Amino acid sequence: MIFEQIAVGGDRNFGYLVGDEESKKALLVDPSYNQKKVLSLVSDHGLEVVYVANTHGHYDHSKLSKRIASATGAQVVAHVCSAARGQLGVDDGHVLQVGSLQVKVIHTPGHTADSICLLAEDKLISGDTLFVGKVGGTDFGAGARAEYESLFGKLLKLDEAVEVWPGHDYGVRPSSTIGEERRENPFLLCGSFEEFVDLKRNWTQYKREHGIK
Numbered sequence: 698m699i700f701e702q703i704a705v706g707g708d709r710n711f712g713y714l715v716g717d718e719e720s721k722k723a724l725l726v727d728p729s730y731n732q733k734k735v736l737s738l739v740s741d742h743g744l745e746v747v748y749v750a751n752t753h754g755h756y757d758h759s760k761l762s763k764r765i766a767s768a769t770g771a772q773v774v775a776h777v778c779s780a781a782r783g784q785l786g787v788d789d790g791h792v793l794q795v796g797s798l799q800v801k802v803i804h805t806p807g808h809t810a811d812s813i814c815l816l817a818e819d820k821l822i823s824g825d826t827l828f829v830g831k832v833g834g835t836d837f838g839a840g841a842r843a844e845y846e847s848l849f850g851k852l853l854k855l856d857e858a859v860e861v862w863p864g865h866d867y868g869v870r871p872s873s874t875i876g877e878e879r880r881e882n883p884f885l886l887c888g889s890f891e892e893f894v895d896l897k898r899n900w901t902q903y904k905r906e907h908g909i910k
């Protein structure tokens with residue numbers, strides 16, 4: 698599998714290129730801000746983009762998807778609750794076939810209702826659901842409950858060795874693993890939903906006390 702993390706700009710946004718070496722078919726994820734950089738990487742690898750996926754609808758991730766999809770003849774993929782007409786709406790468990798590569802969709806509401814993570818072999822593209830050492834949800838009510846379920850009920854059920862590739866470079870390193878996040882991410886060390894929400898409410902103070910940037 699060809700796998701590239703692309704620092705596209707914006708707010709330290711990451712896009713991703715996932716390619717099947719044999720068929721040369723590829724998937725782009727959140728390729729925003731820098732169409733030239735993204736497409737030159739695609740051509741460096743000699744790939745044909747078949748899907749452009751949005752991990753969620755926020756503009757900093759999705760703003761170039763339509764344009765890059767038309768430029769490459771690919772189809773835009775988004776969660777069913779936000780997919781526009783002509784786009785492929787996917788839900789939890791959907792498998793995107795990229796040549797011989799199977800990319801699994803995991804619906805992870807919380808940061809937004811339409812958030813999805815994409816699992817390609819041992820690599821999880823986690824969007825704004827899970828960052829290195831942080832999480833992406835900003836809600837304290839129903840959204841936080843959904844986020845908690847997505848993190849604990851879905852992502853932490855993955856194998857410890859699965860690599861985590863986030864939507865922003867907000868951590869101490871650009872990628873991590875489920876095992877490292879389980880052991881080090883303060884939000885994933887919470888023993889209950891109440892503790893989780895408490896940490897979210899007191900995050901600024903927690904960061905200051907623990908020297909987290």
Ligand SMILES: [Fe+2]
Pocket residue numbers: 753755808825
């Ligand atoms: Fe976002």
